[in-house]
Amino acid sequence: MSAAALSVHDLTVNFGALVAVNSISFDAAPGRITSVIGPNGAGKSSLFNLISGAIRPTAGMVRLEGVDVTGRPPFRMLAAGLARSFQITNLFFELSVIENLRLAAQILEPPLRSLLPVARSPRALRRADELLESFGLSGKAHELAGSLSHGEQRRLEIAVALAGYPRVLLLDEPTQGMSHGDTAETAEMIRRLAGEMTVLLIEHDIGLVMTLSDHVVVMHQGRKLAEGTPAAVRADPAVQAAYFGHA
Numbered sequence: 001m002s003a004a005a006l007s008v009h010d011l012t013v014n015f016g017a018l019v020a021v022n023s024i025s026f027d028a029a030p031g032r033i034t035s036v037i038g039p040n041g042a043g044k045s046s047l048f049n050l051i052s053g054a055i056r057p058t059a060g061m062v063r064l065e066g067v068d069v070t071g072r073p074p075f076r077m078l079a080a081g082l083a084r085s086f087q088i089t090n091l092f093f094e095l096s097v098i099e100n101l102r103l104a105a106q107i108l109e110p111p112l113r114s115l116l117p118v119a120r121s122p123r124a125l126r127r128a129d130e131l132l133e134s135f136g137l138s139g140k141a142h143e144l145a146g147s148l149s150h151g152e153q154r155r156l157e158i159a160v161a162l163a164g165y166p167r168v169l170l171l172d173e174p175t176q177g178m179s180h181g182d183t184a185e186t187a188e189m190i191r192r193l194a195g196e197m198t199v200l201l202i203e204h205d206i207g208l209v210m211t212l213s214d215h216v217v218v219m220h221q222g223r224k225l226a227e228g229t230p231a232a233v234r235a236d237p238a239v240q241a242a243y244f245g246h247a
Contacts, residue, residue, distance in 0.1 A: 093146030104163035151182030
């Protein structure tokens, strides 16, 4: 059994002649924050899509807590303990905050309850209430998700991803478009989450990455350029040249 919560080995995907992700390998340690960084077009979101099952790899393997889950569709990955958020906010904007959470928490109910009205799902309702409290959204419970501020929507999306008690959480640019205050709050929330689960993070805010991460993987043109502690990655000449623009 692998000691890594999440392990990818030689993960590759081709889109025609384009190799979007080229033989990427790394481990994400349990209860730690692993960040994936790189310039636009480096293949970061494609990597997340491969790991979460949104697209099937051309080659390579994904292991979740030592189990081969390569190519499983997203709903099976969620049942196995892996959830993700998206770079573009992905909510039911015409539904209320609590309805978004209740629907996400339906995964906690036995299959025989899947056809019952959401209001008759006690476990889902309890989980939704827990998340409202934990994410400071209780006062917004019955407002439409589409009426929330951008920072509140991003917070709600992370709460939705947590509805099924995942053990590994993938966050794709969770602070994108946030104010400085919202970014600081989200960073603190991610830090707290890492005490309960493994977090894999894509983030463009390098200052945030360097202060928040335990381990950093750098991608460039679909390949892994470097990995290590934040300090080691920042000092790497190849990373400085490709990412920070100087050697």
